[in-house]
Amino acid sequence: MKQIDEKLINYSVYRDGTEWLGTADVQLPAIEALTETVKGAGIAGEVDTPTLGHFGAMSVTLNWRTMNASNLRLSQQKTHALDFRGAVQNYNSATGQFTSVGVKVSVRAMPKKTDPGKLEAAAAMGSSNELEVTYLKIMVDGKKLVEIDKFNFIAEFDGVDALAAVREQLGM
Known part of the structure; x- marks a missing residue:
């Protein structure tokens, strides 16, 4: 059976697990490892190696059609718990059937930038929020x-926590 992931059917944005925030396009955080260039004897050139469980700054951006209470509440300088819940459409080429699979991305993030957008008659305002992500679960x-928790030293991918031994070695 060949399962073909096709597209996101739809999704919802929630704050604190239950408050539906409305319709926003979301740019999810990129996961970029902190790296160091290693070179020297025994290495033919340079290699940028990742630091176990350490990642660069991650941000999530929500783009709104209009300025609204949801987008302005996310400006409060505190940590916000956001969930992005979606359904991905798959196609089974053996049976010819479409199915859906649930996806959920959870972040804890604090505001970096709020753009209320522009005022133009009969047009979307283009409001947006950019938030710094300190916790990510997919x-x-x-x-x-995936689970990355920068403040609690967790970097788990498919059940393997890259920082488990490091936490123990640091007495955490």
Whole structure:
């Protein structure tokens, strides 16, 4: 059976688990490892190697059609818990059937920038929020695939925590 991931059917944005925030386009955080260039004897050139469990700044951006209470509340200088819950459409080429799989991205993030947008008659305002992400969890079909918690020293990918031994070695 060949399962072909096709597209995001739709999604919802929630704050604090229950408050529906409305319709926003979301740019999810990129995960970029902190790296150091290693070179020297025994290495033919240079290699940028990742530092176990350490990642650069991550941000999430929400783009809104209009300025609204949801987008302005996210300007409060505190940590916001946001969930992005979606359904991904798959196609089974053996059976010819379409199915859907749930995806959930959870972040804890603090505001970096709020843009109320522009005022133009009969047009979208283009409001947006950019938030700094300190916690990221990605679940697909009920399975946790990614969990990064910068303040609690967790960097888990597909059930393997890259920082478990480091936490123990640091007495954490």
